[in-house]
Amino acid sequence: MQIRIISIGKTDEHALQILIEKYLNRLKHYISIDWIVIPDIKNRKNLSHSEQKLEEGKRILNKIKAQDHLILLDEKGKQYTSQHFSKLIENHIHFQRNDLVFVIGGPYGFSNEMYQKATEKLSISKMTFSHQMVRLFFAEQLYRAFTILRKESYHNE
Protein backbone atom coordinates (compact mmCIF):
# COMPACT_ATOMS: atom_id res chain seq x y z
CA MET A 1 0.00 0.00 0.00
CA GLN A 2 1.27 3.37 -1.04
CA ILE A 3 0.08 6.95 -0.95
CA ARG A 4 0.18 8.76 -4.26
CA ILE A 5 -0.47 12.43 -4.82
CA ILE A 6 -1.23 13.66 -8.31
CA SER A 7 -1.14 17.33 -9.26
CA ILE A 8 -1.26 19.28 -12.51
CA GLY A 9 1.55 21.55 -13.63
CA LYS A 10 4.89 22.36 -12.07
CA THR A 11 4.98 24.35 -8.85
CA ASP A 12 6.32 27.54 -10.37
CA GLU A 13 7.23 29.28 -7.12
CA HIS A 14 10.61 28.13 -5.84
CA ALA A 15 9.90 28.97 -2.17
CA LEU A 16 6.68 26.97 -2.32
CA GLN A 17 8.50 24.00 -3.81
CA ILE A 18 11.09 24.09 -0.99
CA LEU A 19 8.35 23.94 1.65
CA ILE A 20 6.46 21.15 -0.10
CA GLU A 21 9.62 19.09 -0.37
CA LYS A 22 10.36 19.58 3.30
CA TYR A 23 7.09 17.89 4.27
CA LEU A 24 7.41 15.29 1.53
CA ASN A 25 10.86 14.27 2.77
CA ARG A 26 9.57 13.99 6.32
CA LEU A 27 6.61 11.91 5.11
CA LYS A 28 8.93 9.40 3.50
CA HIS A 29 10.01 8.29 6.97
CA TYR A 30 6.46 7.11 7.63
CA ILE A 31 5.15 5.66 4.39
CA SER A 32 5.92 4.94 0.77
CA ILE A 33 4.82 8.05 -1.03
CA ASP A 34 4.95 9.17 -4.64
CA TRP A 35 4.06 12.66 -5.89
CA ILE A 36 3.23 12.59 -9.59
CA VAL A 37 3.27 15.93 -11.40
CA ILE A 38 1.36 15.88 -14.68
CA PRO A 39 2.78 18.50 -17.07
CA ASP A 40 0.60 21.44 -17.96
CA ILE A 41 -1.31 21.00 -21.20
CA LYS A 42 0.39 22.86 -24.04
CA ASN A 43 -1.60 25.67 -25.67
CA ARG A 44 -4.16 25.42 -22.87
CA LYS A 45 -4.97 29.12 -23.35
CA ASN A 46 -6.78 28.09 -26.54
CA LEU A 47 -9.02 25.67 -24.66
CA SER A 48 -12.24 26.49 -22.81
CA HIS A 49 -12.24 25.77 -19.08
CA SER A 50 -14.26 22.60 -19.55
CA GLU A 51 -12.02 21.40 -22.40
CA GLN A 52 -9.03 21.96 -20.14
CA LYS A 53 -10.65 20.05 -17.26
CA LEU A 54 -11.56 17.20 -19.62
CA GLU A 55 -8.02 16.95 -20.99
CA GLU A 56 -6.48 17.16 -17.51
CA GLY A 57 -8.93 14.49 -16.33
CA LYS A 58 -7.81 12.11 -19.08
CA ARG A 59 -4.17 12.54 -18.12
CA ILE A 60 -4.90 12.06 -14.43
CA LEU A 61 -6.96 8.93 -15.07
CA ASN A 62 -4.00 7.48 -16.99
CA LYS A 63 -2.18 7.44 -13.65
CA ILE A 64 -5.04 5.80 -11.71
CA LYS A 65 -5.47 2.06 -11.28
CA ALA A 66 -8.97 0.56 -11.12
CA GLN A 67 -8.52 -0.53 -7.51
CA ASP A 68 -7.13 2.79 -6.22
CA HIS A 69 -8.99 4.58 -3.45
CA LEU A 70 -9.31 7.94 -5.17
CA ILE A 71 -9.81 11.13 -3.15
CA LEU A 72 -10.20 14.50 -4.86
CA LEU A 73 -9.18 17.68 -3.08
CA ASP A 74 -12.23 19.69 -3.91
CA GLU A 75 -13.88 22.79 -2.45
CA LYS A 76 -17.23 21.00 -2.52
CA GLY A 77 -15.81 18.07 -0.55
CA LYS A 78 -16.17 16.98 3.05
CA GLN A 79 -14.23 18.87 5.68
CA TYR A 80 -12.22 16.91 8.21
CA THR A 81 -10.42 17.94 11.34
CA SER A 82 -6.73 16.97 11.36
CA GLN A 83 -7.62 14.23 13.87
CA HIS A 84 -10.34 12.77 11.64
CA PHE A 85 -8.14 12.99 8.61
CA SER A 86 -5.45 10.99 10.42
CA LYS A 87 -8.14 8.38 11.28
CA LEU A 88 -9.10 8.11 7.60
CA ILE A 89 -5.51 7.31 6.76
CA GLU A 90 -5.10 4.92 9.68
CA ASN A 91 -8.23 2.99 8.71
CA HIS A 92 -7.05 2.73 5.15
CA ILE A 93 -3.60 1.47 6.16
CA HIS A 94 -5.05 -1.12 8.55
CA PHE A 95 -7.91 -2.46 6.51
CA GLN A 96 -7.14 -1.88 2.84
CA ARG A 97 -4.43 -3.08 0.55
CA ASN A 98 -5.04 -0.73 -2.33
CA ASP A 99 -3.31 2.60 -2.83
CA LEU A 100 -4.64 5.84 -1.42
CA VAL A 101 -4.51 8.44 -4.19
CA PHE A 102 -5.09 12.15 -3.59
CA VAL A 103 -5.60 14.40 -6.60
CA ILE A 104 -5.10 18.17 -6.61
CA GLY A 105 -6.79 19.43 -9.76
CA GLY A 106 -5.98 22.32 -12.05
CA PRO A 107 -7.26 25.87 -11.61
CA TYR A 108 -10.76 25.05 -12.92
CA GLY A 109 -11.35 21.92 -10.87
CA PHE A 110 -12.28 18.45 -12.10
CA SER A 111 -14.08 16.95 -15.07
CA ASN A 112 -17.30 14.97 -14.55
CA GLU A 113 -15.43 11.78 -15.35
CA MET A 114 -13.05 12.49 -12.45
CA TYR A 115 -15.98 12.99 -10.08
CA GLN A 116 -17.49 9.70 -11.22
CA LYS A 117 -14.29 7.74 -10.59
CA ALA A 118 -13.60 9.32 -7.20
CA THR A 119 -14.37 7.52 -3.95
CA GLU A 120 -14.38 10.68 -1.84
CA LYS A 121 -13.97 14.44 -1.99
CA LEU A 122 -11.99 16.24 0.67
CA SER A 123 -12.16 20.00 1.27
CA ILE A 124 -9.33 21.70 3.12
CA SER A 125 -11.17 24.98 3.56
CA LYS A 126 -14.36 26.78 2.61
CA MET A 127 -12.01 29.43 1.26
CA THR A 128 -10.50 29.14 -2.19
CA PHE A 129 -6.73 28.87 -2.37
CA SER A 130 -4.54 28.74 -5.43
CA HIS A 131 -4.20 25.16 -6.65
CA GLN A 132 -0.45 25.59 -6.19
CA MET A 133 -0.78 26.59 -2.57
CA VAL A 134 -3.16 23.72 -1.86
CA ARG A 135 -0.17 21.46 -2.49
CA LEU A 136 1.67 22.92 0.46
CA PHE A 137 -1.38 22.83 2.74
CA PHE A 138 -2.03 19.24 1.84
CA ALA A 139 1.60 18.14 2.27
CA GLU A 140 1.65 19.71 5.75
CA GLN A 141 -1.66 18.12 6.64
CA LEU A 142 -0.58 14.67 5.49
CA TYR A 143 2.62 15.00 7.52
CA ARG A 144 0.57 16.19 10.51
CA ALA A 145 -1.70 13.14 10.15
CA PHE A 146 1.24 10.77 10.55
CA THR A 147 2.60 12.65 13.56
CA ILE A 148 -0.87 12.34 15.15
CA LEU A 149 -0.92 8.59 14.47
CA ARG A 150 2.60 8.23 15.92
CA LYS A 151 1.65 10.44 18.89
CA GLU A 152 4.55 12.74 18.11
CA SER A 153 4.58 16.26 19.50
CA TYR A 154 4.34 18.18 16.18
CA HIS A 155 0.52 18.46 16.21
CA ASN A 156 0.46 20.36 19.49
CA GLU A 157 3.67 22.26 19.16
Added chain:
Amino acid sequence: MQIRIISIGKTDEHALQILIEKYLNRLKHYISIDWIVIPDIKNRKNLSHSEQKLEEGKRILNKIKAQDHLILLDEKGKQYTSQHFSKLIENHIHFQRNDLVFVIGGPYGFSNEMYQKATEKLSISKMTFSHQMVRLFFAEQLYRAFTILRKESYHNE
Protein backbone atom coordinates in the same frame (compact mmCIF):
# COMPACT_ATOMS: atom_id res chain seq x y z
CA MET B 1 -8.74 53.10 8.18
CA GLN B 2 -5.98 50.56 8.11
CA ILE B 3 -5.66 46.80 8.25
CA ARG B 4 -3.28 45.49 10.89
CA ILE B 5 -2.18 41.91 11.31
CA ILE B 6 -0.60 40.85 14.58
CA SER B 7 1.29 37.59 14.97
CA ILE B 8 3.49 36.08 17.66
CA GLY B 9 7.10 35.11 17.03
CA LYS B 10 9.25 35.45 13.94
CA THR B 11 8.49 33.31 10.91
CA ASP B 12 11.47 31.01 11.27
CA GLU B 13 11.25 29.43 7.82
CA HIS B 14 12.87 31.64 5.19
CA ALA B 15 10.85 30.21 2.28
CA LEU B 16 7.61 30.86 4.16
CA GLN B 17 8.67 34.43 4.85
CA ILE B 18 9.37 35.03 1.15
CA LEU B 19 5.87 33.87 0.22
CA ILE B 20 4.19 35.92 2.95
CA GLU B 21 6.06 39.03 1.86
CA LYS B 22 5.04 38.49 -1.73
CA TYR B 23 1.36 38.75 -0.81
CA LEU B 24 1.98 41.56 1.66
CA ASN B 25 3.73 43.63 -0.99
CA ARG B 26 0.87 43.06 -3.40
CA LEU B 27 -1.64 44.02 -0.69
CA LYS B 28 0.06 47.35 -0.18
CA HIS B 29 -1.18 48.42 -3.61
CA TYR B 30 -4.76 48.15 -2.32
CA ILE B 31 -4.74 49.32 1.27
CA SER B 32 -2.62 50.65 4.11
CA ILE B 33 -1.45 47.54 5.89
CA ASP B 34 0.83 46.91 8.84
CA TRP B 35 2.02 43.50 10.00
CA ILE B 36 3.15 43.61 13.61
CA VAL B 37 5.30 40.73 14.81
CA ILE B 38 5.39 40.41 18.59
CA PRO B 39 8.65 38.77 19.70
CA ASP B 40 8.45 35.31 21.23
CA ILE B 41 8.37 35.35 25.02
CA LYS B 42 11.78 34.53 26.45
CA ASN B 43 12.03 31.37 28.58
CA ARG B 44 8.58 30.36 27.43
CA LYS B 45 9.53 26.70 27.85
CA ASN B 46 9.27 27.31 31.61
CA LEU B 47 5.69 28.51 31.32
CA SER B 48 2.55 26.39 31.23
CA HIS B 49 0.45 26.68 28.08
CA SER B 50 -2.08 28.93 29.83
CA GLU B 51 0.65 31.14 31.29
CA GLN B 52 2.10 31.50 27.81
CA LYS B 53 -1.30 32.39 26.31
CA LEU B 54 -1.90 34.93 29.08
CA GLU B 55 1.47 36.59 28.55
CA GLU B 56 1.06 36.61 24.76
CA GLY B 57 -2.44 38.06 25.22
CA LYS B 58 -1.07 40.97 27.27
CA ARG B 59 1.49 41.81 24.62
CA ILE B 60 -1.08 41.60 21.84
CA LEU B 61 -3.54 43.80 23.73
CA ASN B 62 -0.80 46.42 24.07
CA LYS B 63 -1.02 46.80 20.29
CA ILE B 64 -4.83 47.07 20.18
CA LYS B 65 -6.75 50.32 20.41
CA ALA B 66 -10.14 50.41 22.15
CA GLN B 67 -11.98 51.22 18.92
CA ASP B 68 -10.29 48.52 16.77
CA HIS B 69 -12.45 45.90 15.11
CA LEU B 70 -10.63 42.84 16.42
CA ILE B 71 -10.84 39.52 14.59
CA LEU B 72 -9.08 36.43 15.94
CA LEU B 73 -7.97 33.69 13.58
CA ASP B 74 -9.23 30.79 15.60
CA GLU B 75 -10.10 27.16 14.86
CA LYS B 76 -13.39 27.60 16.73
CA GLY B 77 -14.32 30.64 14.64
CA LYS B 78 -16.76 31.12 11.78
CA GLN B 79 -15.83 29.84 8.35
CA TYR B 80 -16.19 32.12 5.38
CA THR B 81 -15.89 31.51 1.68
CA SER B 82 -13.36 33.77 -0.05
CA GLN B 83 -16.29 35.72 -1.52
CA HIS B 84 -17.90 36.27 1.89
CA PHE B 85 -14.59 37.20 3.41
CA SER B 86 -14.10 39.86 0.73
CA LYS B 87 -17.61 41.19 1.56
CA LEU B 88 -16.67 41.45 5.24
CA ILE B 89 -13.71 43.60 4.29
CA GLU B 90 -15.70 45.67 1.80
CA ASN B 91 -18.41 46.41 4.38
CA HIS B 92 -15.82 47.44 6.89
CA ILE B 93 -14.05 49.77 4.46
CA HIS B 94 -17.33 51.37 3.35
CA PHE B 95 -19.10 51.77 6.67
CA GLN B 96 -16.46 51.91 9.41
CA ARG B 97 -13.64 54.27 10.16
CA ASN B 98 -11.83 52.16 12.76
CA ASP B 99 -9.01 49.76 11.98
CA LEU B 100 -9.56 46.14 11.09
CA VAL B 101 -7.14 44.06 13.16
CA PHE B 102 -6.54 40.36 12.56
CA VAL B 103 -4.63 38.39 15.17
CA ILE B 104 -2.83 35.10 14.56
CA GLY B 105 -2.18 33.61 17.99
CA GLY B 106 0.66 31.49 19.27
CA PRO B 107 0.73 27.68 19.16
CA TYR B 108 -1.68 27.29 22.11
CA GLY B 109 -4.31 29.75 20.95
CA PHE B 110 -5.70 32.75 22.82
CA SER B 111 -6.23 33.77 26.44
CA ASN B 112 -9.75 34.37 27.77
CA GLU B 113 -9.05 38.08 27.85
CA MET B 114 -8.33 38.03 24.12
CA TYR B 115 -11.63 36.23 23.45
CA GLN B 116 -13.48 38.83 25.50
CA LYS B 117 -11.97 41.74 23.59
CA ALA B 118 -12.51 40.20 20.16
CA THR B 119 -15.38 41.26 17.91
CA GLU B 120 -15.25 38.12 15.76
CA LYS B 121 -13.49 34.81 15.31
CA LEU B 122 -12.56 33.60 11.87
CA SER B 123 -11.62 29.99 11.07
CA ILE B 124 -9.64 29.31 7.94
CA SER B 125 -10.07 25.55 8.07
CA LYS B 126 -11.43 22.77 10.27
CA MET B 127 -7.95 21.32 10.00
CA THR B 128 -5.18 22.51 12.28
CA PHE B 129 -2.24 24.18 10.58
CA SER B 130 0.95 25.41 12.20
CA HIS B 131 0.49 28.97 13.44
CA GLN B 132 3.35 29.91 11.14
CA MET B 133 1.66 28.47 8.08
CA VAL B 134 -1.61 30.19 8.98
CA ARG B 135 0.23 33.45 8.25
CA LEU B 136 0.74 32.45 4.65
CA PHE B 137 -2.86 31.20 4.34
CA PHE B 138 -4.16 34.42 5.66
CA ALA B 139 -1.91 36.71 3.61
CA GLU B 140 -2.98 34.91 0.42
CA GLN B 141 -6.62 35.07 1.42
CA LEU B 142 -6.49 38.77 2.23
CA TYR B 143 -4.83 39.44 -1.12
CA ARG B 144 -7.46 37.29 -2.83
CA ALA B 145 -10.21 39.29 -1.10
CA PHE B 146 -8.97 42.53 -2.65
CA THR B 147 -8.66 40.98 -6.11
CA ILE B 148 -12.29 39.81 -5.75
CA LEU B 149 -13.40 43.32 -4.77
CA ARG B 150 -11.48 44.79 -7.71
CA LYS B 151 -12.85 42.09 -10.02
CA GLU B 152 -9.30 41.14 -11.02
CA SER B 153 -8.66 37.76 -12.57
CA TYR B 154 -6.52 36.25 -9.76
CA HIS B 155 -9.45 34.58 -7.94
CA ASN B 156 -10.38 32.41 -10.92
CA GLU B 157 -6.96 31.89 -12.41
